[in-house]
Amino acid sequence: MVHDRGTIKWTSLMLPEHVELLKRIWNEDKKVVKPNLDEQELEVLNNQILQAFHQKQCIQIEYYYDNQRLEIRGIIKKLDSLHQMIVIKDITGDIVFIPFRNIFQII
Numbered sequence: 001m002v003h004d005r006g007t008i009k010w011t012s013l014m015l016p017e018h019v020e021l022l023k024r025i026w027n028e029d030k031k032v033v034k035p036n037l038d039e040q041e042l043e044v045l046n047n048q049i050l051q052a053f054h055q056k057q058c059i060q061i062e063y064y065y066d067n068q069r070l071e072i073r074g075i076i077k078k079l080d081s082l083h084q085m086i087v088i089k090d091i092t093g094d095i096v097f098i099p100f101r102n103i104f105q106i107i
Contacts, residue, residue: 031067035104048106049086052076061088062105063098072096 014022037045052059053076060073074090084100 032064032069034064034102037104045103045106049076049079049103052106053079058091060107061086061098061103062107063102064104065098065102072098 048059051057056075058073058075060071062069062071064070072088072090074088074096076086077089077095078087080087080097086098086100086103088096088098090096
């Protein structure tokens, strides 16, 4: 069975500028456009967030950050309406702040 390393095997033959350019191109390919939600979808998300917060449920939130789709699983500790953020404690115990406008799905 052939274990091909793809373009990695060629990087030793390339100039550092070329390697940097390839990395930048690969990162550009990973970028995702932020989804736009209508008012109905935002209302459903808001209700799910409130329900999970009051019942202290462990939920999975999919959100948009820095041109990427990220997921976090944890319990909502605080709803900060002043800063429009959710404070969530993930399963590893870390505290994460997620802006409301970046959330696009709750599971």
